[in-house]
Amino acid sequence: MIAGALKRKRAIITGANQGLGHEIARQYVLAGASLMICARNEDLLHKAAKDLSALAGPEQTILFQKADISQIGDVRQVVLRAINELGGCEILVNNAGIYGPKGPIESIDWQSWVDTISINLLGSVLMSKELVPHFRTQGYGKIIQISGGGATNPLPMLSAYAVSKAAIVRFAETLAEELRGTGIDVNAIAPGALNTGMLNEILEAGPEKVGQEFYDRSVKQKSSGGVPLTRGAELAVFLASAKSNGVTGKLISAVWDNWEDWPAHILELDQSDAYTLRRIVGKDRGLDWGDK
Numbered sequence: 001m002i003a004g005a006l007k008r009k010r011a012i013i014t015g016a017n018q019g020l021g022h023e024i025a026r027q028y029v030l031a032g033a034s035l036m037i038c039a040r041n042e043d044l045l046h047k048a049a050k051d052l053s054a055l056a057g058p059e060q061t062i063l064f065q066k067a068d069i070s071q072i073g074d075v076r077q078v079v080l081r082a083i084n085e086l087g088g089c090e091i092l093v094n095n096a097g098i099y100g101p102k103g104p105i106e107s108i109d110w111q112s113w114v115d116t117i118s119i120n121l122l123g124s125v126l127m128s129k130e131l132v133p134h135f136r137t138q139g140y141g142k143i144i145q146i147s148g149g150g151a152t153n154p155l156p157m158l159s160a161y162a163v164s165k166a167a168i169v170r171f172a173e174t175l176a177e178e179l180r181g182t183g184i185d186v187n188a189i190a191p192g193a194l195n196t197g198m199l200n201e202i203l204e205a206g207p208e209k210v211g212q213e214f215y216d217r218s219v220k221q222k223s224s225g226g227v228p229l230t231r232g233a234e235l236a237v238f239l240a241s242a243k244s245n246g247v248t249g250k251l252i253s254a255v256w257d258n259w260e261d262w263p264a265h266i267l268e269l270d271q272s273d274a275y276t277l278r279r280i281v282g283k284d285r286g287l288d289w290g291d292k
Helices: 021-032 042-055 072-086 110-138 159-178 199-203 211-226 231-238 259-268
Strands: 010-014 035-039 064-065 093-095 143-145 185-191 251-253
Touching: 010 021, 010 072, 010 110, 021 042, 021 072, 021 093, 021 231, 035 042, 035 072, 042 064, 064 259, 072 110, 072 251, 093 185, 110 143, 110 185, 143 159, 159 185, 159 259, 185 231, 199 211, 199 231, 211 251, 231 259
Parallel strands: 010 035, 010 093, 035 064, 093 143, 143 185, 185 251
Antiparallel strands: none
């Protein structure tokens, strides 16, 4: 964490009552930020806000709001309270997400599939939509999207999750282009394999619901401890700080990318499609028969 990197900054973090979202919130407070955190579980949210308030200094404010980010009324209330009671906002972290239904597409519950898209994808888009006008007015903003394994690889038996995670990365890339030159940066984080409540959900579902291969990987991950939550949170601090100004439209691995060094290569990053979702053609894999 960069000491004082977020001093006098104000952030909204969704799904911040547990797991990675809570760790990001904790690191933001330690870096000096004031927060509005939101989530659907009010009891966990209240506890998280209490824990964060204990870490905050006298100049920091911690607000919390029960909210379902798939509902426009809830989103507007969160954004309005943050701007009015914090005095503004510079940072949005779209962290809230769920796995959704598990199993082959022909047997899943359709409404659960739709609800997963609503929370993971539409909720992130809606939060961004409501905050962008404020960011445009002040000529500055940071939008940070939490991605996942489904963004870059198929996840059989977890189709709603995989589809939503791929879609939000492309949305982040698209929004970054819409906002180019405005002082607003938009990026997505791949935090790595985390041992959170979502992992326990996979283990409880069992191989018959999530597939033997994914289940076996999850069992191994549980025993190994997974990637520390702090790594993704550190990247989230970096992307929220002035040090990352100009880094935009990228999908960044908290574990595998040397993102700490990227500020020295802003021009190269800006002119490259590296660290983005792109189609792989035959020539990229040594096939000389598939494309011109």
